[in-house]
Amino acid sequence: MRRRFLKQAVIAPLALAGTGNAAASRQGSAPLRLGLTPVFLVQRARLLEQWRGYLGNAIGRPVEFVLRGSYQEITTLLLSGRVDAAWICEYPFVRHDDALRLLAAPIYRGEPNYRAYLIVPRDDDTTDWIEDLSGRLFAFSDPDSLSGYKLPRYWLREGGRDPDAFFARSILTWSHRNSIRAVADRLVDGASVDGYVWDMLERISPEVTARTRVVLRSRPYGFPPIVTPAGLSLRTSHRLREAFLAMADEPDGQLILEALGLDGFAAVEPSLYDDVRAIADVMEA
Amino acid sequence: MLLMRDLSFRYKIPLRAAVLVVVTALSVTGAILVSEYDNVRKTVFASGETLAGVLTETLREPIRHDDVWRSYEIIRAPLDLPEAGANLALIVDPLQRVFVSSRPDEVRMQTPISVHGQEFERIADVMVEAERGWASGPENSEALRIVEADHYYVIAPVLADGLLLGSLILRYPKDMHWPRFIEIGQRAGWITLGVLLLLLPLSWFWGQRMAQPMVDLAQCIRKAGRRIPEESECRLYESEDELGQLSRRLREMFVSLREKEALERQMMSSERLAAIGRLAAGIAHEVNNPLGGMLNAISTHRRHGEMSPRTERTLDMLERGLAQIRDTVSALLVEARPEGGLLGPDDINDVRMLVLPAVQRKGANLRWDVEIDSTVAVPATPVRQVLINLLLNASQAVGERGQLHLRLREYAGRLELAVGNDGDHIPAERLERLFEPFQDVIDGGGTLDGGRQGMGLWITYQIVRQLEGRIDVESRPGWTEVSVSIPLQYADGGTQ
Numbered sequence: 001m002r003r004r005f006l007k008q009a010v011i012a013p014l015a016l017a018g019t020g021n022a023a024a025s026r027q028g029s030a031p032l033r034l035g036l037t038p039v040f041l042v043q044r045a046r047l048l049e050q051w052r053g054y055l056g057n058a059i060g061r062p063v064e065f066v067l068r069g070s071y072q073e074i075t076t077l078l079l080s081g082r083v084d085a086a087w088i089c090e091y092p093f094v095r096h097d098d099a100l101r102l103l104a105a106p107i108y109r110g111e112p113n114y115r116a117y118l119i120v121p122r123d124d125d126t127t128d129w130i131e132d133l134s135g136r137l138f139a140f141s142d143p144d145s146l147s148g149y150k151l152p153r154y155w156l157r158e159g160g161r162d163p164d165a166f167f168a169r170s171i172l173t174w175s176h177r178n179s180i181r182a183v184a185d186r187l188v189d190g191a192s193v194d195g196y197v198w199d200m201l202e203r204i205s206p207e208v209t210a211r212t213r214v215v216l217r218s219r220p221y222g223f224p225p226i227v228t229p230a231g232l233s234l235r236t237s238h239r240l241r242e243a244f245l246a247m248a249d250e251p252d253g254q255l256i257l258e259a260l261g262l263d264g265f266a267a268v269e270p271s272l273y274d275d276v277r278a279i280a281d282v283m284e285a
Numbered sequence: 286m287l288l289m290r291d292l293s294f295r296y297k298i299p300l301r302a303a304v305l306v307v308v309t310a311l312s313v314t315g316a317i318l319v320s321e322y323d324n325v326r327k328t329v330f331a332s333g334e335t336l337a338g339v340l341t342e343t344l345r346e347p348i349r350h351d352d353v354w355r356s357y358e359i360i361r362a363p364l365d366l367p368e369a370g371a372n373l374a375l376i377v378d379p380l381q382r383v384f385v386s387s388r389p390d391e392v393r394m395q396t397p398i399s400v401h402g403q404e405f406e407r408i409a410d411v412m413v414e415a416e417r418g419w420a421s422g423p424e425n426s427e428a429l430r431i432v433e434a435d436h437y438y439v440i441a442p443v444l445a446d447g448l449l450l451g452s453l454i455l456r457y458p459k460d461m462h463w464p465r466f467i468e469i470g471q472r473a474g475w476i477t478l479g480v481l482l483l484l485l486p487l488s489w490f491w492g493q494r495m496a497q498p499m500v501d502l503a504q505c506i507r508k509a510g511r512r513i514p515e516e517s518e519c520r521l522y523e524s525e526d527e528l529g530q531l532s533r534r535l536r537e538m539f540v541s542l543r544e545k546e547a548l549e550r551q552m553m554s555s556e557r558l559a560a561i562g563r564l565a566a567g568i569a570h571e572v573n574n575p576l577g578g579m580l581n582a583i584s585t586h587r588r589h590g591e592m593s594p595r596t597e598r599t600l601d602m603l604e605r606g607l608a609q610i611r612d613t614v615s616a617l618l619v620e621a622r623p624e625g626g627l628l629g630p631d632d633i634n635d636v637r638m639l640v641l642p643a644v645q646r647k648g649a650n651l652r653w654d655v656e657i658d659s660t661v662a663v664p665a666t667p668v669r670q671v672l673i674n675l676l677l678n679a680s681q682a683v684g685e686r687g688q689l690h691l692r693l694r695e696y697a698g699r700l701e702l703a704v705g706n707d708g709d710h711i712p713a714e715r716l717e718r719l720f721e722p723f724q725d726v727i728d729g730g731g732t733l734d735g736g737r738q739g740m741g742l743w744i745t746y747q748i749v750r751q752l753e754g755r756i757d758v759e760s761r762p763g764w765t766e767v768s769v770s771i772p773l774q775y776a777d778g779g780t781q
Contacts, residue, residue, distance in 0.1 A: 137394065139354070169395050171353035178354055187357055187389040 031062040032236070035074040035086030038141070038175035039224035040260065041200055042067060047259045054252050058243035059236075069174055071144035078229055085228040085240055091146040093227055094277040095284075101237060102270050103226040104244045107263040108196055112272060113220035115195040116147030119212045121186045127215050130155050136189035138167040139182040142174055145194075146221060146276055152192040154279050177201060184211035196223070200261045222272035226265065241267065294499055298492030299485060306484050310477035317473070318466055325465065326437065329370060329457045333439035334428045336363060336371070341443045341453050344376065348443055348450045353385050353394065360387045360453075373456040379416060379449050381409050398454075404433040412440065412452060420449045435459055498522030502532055513542045554717055561721060562747060569618035572610065580607055616740045617722060619747035628668050628700070629660040633693065636669055640676040647680060649687045649706075656694035662773040663700050667748045674745045675704040675767055682708035682765065690766075698773050699754075705766035711758070719758055720746040745769075 034055070036042055048065055056063040066083050068074050075092045077083045079099055093100060105112040120127045127133060130152055141148025153163035171188065173179045176197040182188045195217060202209040226244060228237050247253030248264030257264055289297070340360060347355040360374040364387045373391070376384040377398055386392035392401055399409040408431060418425045419442040428441040437457040443450045498521075505519035516539075521532040583604050586592075592600065633655055644651045676691065683689050683706040690705040711719065722743040749756045754771035 169353075173354040182354065182357075185357075185389055187353075187385070187394070 029061050031056075031064040032059065032085070032240070033064050033066050033083040035066045035068070035077055035083040035088070037068075037071050037074050037086070037088050037224075038177065038197075039087060039089050039145075039194060040197060041177060041204070042175070043177065044204075044259070047256065050252075050259075051256050054247075054250075054256055055240075055243055058246065058250075059239045071142045075144065078227070081229050081231055083229075084232055084236065085226060087224060087226050089142075089145050089224045090222050090273050090276050091150055091280060092144050093225055094273050094280050097270060097273075099230050100227040101230050101232065102268065103228055103237065103241045104265040105225040105268040105272065106223045106260075107266050108223055108261070110263060111220070112223050112266055112268050114147075114223045115220055116151050116192050116218040117195045117198050117214045118152070118190065118192050118216040118218075119180065119183050119198065119214050120190045121183055122211045122213050124189065124213065127190065129216065130190070130192070131159055131161065133190045134161075134166060135168050137187070138170045139173050139179040139188040139191035140170055141176050141179045141191075141193065142172065145176075146279070147192055147194045147218070148176055148179060149192075150279060150283055151218065151221075154283060157282070180212060181208060184208050190215075194224075196261070203261065221276055222268070225268070225273075294496035295493055298495055299489040302488030302492070303481060303485055306481055307477065310473060310480065314470065314473035314477075317469055321465060321469060322462060325462050326432075329437050329461075330430045330439060333371065333437070333455050333457060334430075334441070337428055337439050337441035337453050337455055340374070341441050344443050344453065345445050345450065348376065348384065349445060357385045357387070357389075360385070370461055371455045371457050373454075375454040375456075376443070376451050377412070377454060378451045381412060384451055404436060404438075407433065408438060408440070408454070415440065416442070416449060416452070419444065419452075420447075422447065498528050498532065502528070502535065505535065509539070513539055513546060550717065554720075558720055558746060558750075562750075565617040565722065569614045572614050573618075576607060576611055576614070580604065580611070583607070616744065619744050619751070625664070625666050627660045628657075628663050628665040630658055632665045632669050633657060633672070636672045636676065639673055640680060643677055643680040644683075644689060647683055647687065648685055649680065649683045649689050651689040652691065654690065654692040661695055661700055663752065663771050664774070667752060668700070668771065671745050671748050671769060672702065672704075674741045675702075675769075678741055678767075679704050679706040679708075679765075682706050684708050695773070700771045700773065701768070702771075703766055703768040705764060707764055710762045710765050711760040716758060716760060720756070 032055075036048075042048070052063050052065055066074070066077065066086075068077070071089055071092055074083070074086050074088060075096065078086045078088065079096060085103065093102070108114055118130055120133075138152075140152070143149050156163045156166050171182070173182055173191075176193040179191040179193050180198060180201055183191045198209060198212075198214070226240075228240070244265035245267065247257055289300075292300070340363070343359050344356055346352075347359065356376055360376065363369055364371055364374055372388075374387040375392060375398065376386070378384045381398050383392055383394045383396050383398060385394050392398075397409075399406045411429065411431060415429050426442055426444055428439055431438040431440065436459060439455045439457075441453050441455075443453060501520045501522065505514060505521065508514040508518065516536075519536075519539075521536055522528055523532070583600055587600065637653060641651070672691075672693075676689075679689050688705075688707045690703075692701070692703045692705075694701050720742050722740055746756055749769055749771065752771045754769055756767065756769050758765070758767050760766075
């Protein structure tokens, strides 16, 4: 049993690589590597596979998704050019926007914005604001996440609190989805998460979100964008952007967008993230 | 309980068998449950240690990196399986605070474990000691097994290069035994019921078999309260066991009681007969003296007086009447005078000649079974009279074309004779007074002894008694037999 399992585990990546190689030899080029972070539900493997196929067809070149445990790792790969593009949180983007090129941003509920949600367990009906959670347990998603880390700490700093001493204990869950679960299981007393992820999870696993209560929806911030290293060839960059932008017009693309819960992708100006930049300036000071 | 004691063995024995079956089933089930309890406990600890071994390995890095979420996911995963058994996993830091638990709503992280109930209070104490051992060297990483009131605990250290990072506590509820216990109990219940269904009729049958001889014995003894029951009335158990011995003793007791009863009856009857004999002899003597006088007077008057024809008739009448009284009285006063010779074959042939006409009148068949071919030392006259009386009685009693039987022989110094016939048998109540005088008259039946007004058997009895012999009557439907035994007499006149 264990042997067979090991065998499959070994074969599966080979098979994936095999198809990738076949496509590569057909197209006569190496696959395009696209880094993904948990700014959305990266657990949905079937959806990712459909999307990968779609993008590969659209740009006429195989696409390979690169997943890592933290935002930091993807950012490092991006800055060193070991991935050709990535869907990252807007906070690392504004921190490194001199080395990155903004490709597109998702359109969610009609605009390229999302909100951060402050959530607590369902049976907590007293908490109104993050400062009510003083001396409690809190879950952050990733140290490079705006909604899952920087923003709640920013709120505390704005309120004159020391974010490092405010909670009795804070943990890192490495994804918004885990933070939602940590609150739902009452492992922690609160968390700040990407509102888009919470909405999506409510659609897929309502029994988890039902155990949480959204205390606060933040003002809108620019949605985590698709970026490429500044050094990526303009041709590739252009083809990739076109592929994303065209998704809303293609039936296959619409199916994927529907599954992602997005309206589409749009070209946006870097100024969309000025608010985030302002926060980053405060937090890094 | 009194009710149980009063119950017949017929029910007591199967009931006891049933109780025995139930007790056996209960004790076997109990033994299985105890061993099952032990097994489950061993299994819990063994699988708990295996799980703890895997988890502590996996947890080492997350704990070192202070990664609560990954630790949480690692301990949650196996406990979410339905067959996990454990209902709580905890990681505790060396200060005995909860690093993370699989049920954060029950056991919050950062809390000291001792606040989570008495069981954890004791565990905290035990762990202080254990942690010292674990920290002392890599060879001391044995997991702890703890049995508390409601739970089993397996506690294993998370060690990194000999440094104690924390401990993993797995908690198993004790009531996880229950479903298995209930299942075993139910199965045992069904098997017991099956065995009972099988054994109850069997033990019922055995009980009946064992109890039946006792019940029969009890019934037989109950009958003996009123009278001694006949052999055929009691169904007694034959064997060499205690019950068989008891039955045999009872039977022996009944036999001797019956014998005693018969003897008493016989004694009463012969005493009565003796009294009657004495009374009769007394009356006869008293009557005979005046009677002789009266007869002499009549005779004298006849010889010397002149009598008118009328006086003649009167005297004749008186004389006949007195003669009849004399005959009757002399019949009562039987005397077996040892006159004449001893009994020889000729005497017996004479008897045959005398009774044959009476037998032939009935068309009956007389079996003459005589084993005497020479003189026998008994007086001929009274024995002849006895033979004639008995044979004539028998030929009266025998039915048309019936069977008559005479057996006569000398045996062991006695003359044994028996006269039997197949006529109507004599009822028991009559048998007792058979030999008393005037019985036929009293009973209102016909005379058995040829017109001598019921004196035949009385005379026979008196003769046999005077010859110091014994007379018995046995009468059952279809056969009546009178047997007489007379001791032989020798030259000195005495008997042997």
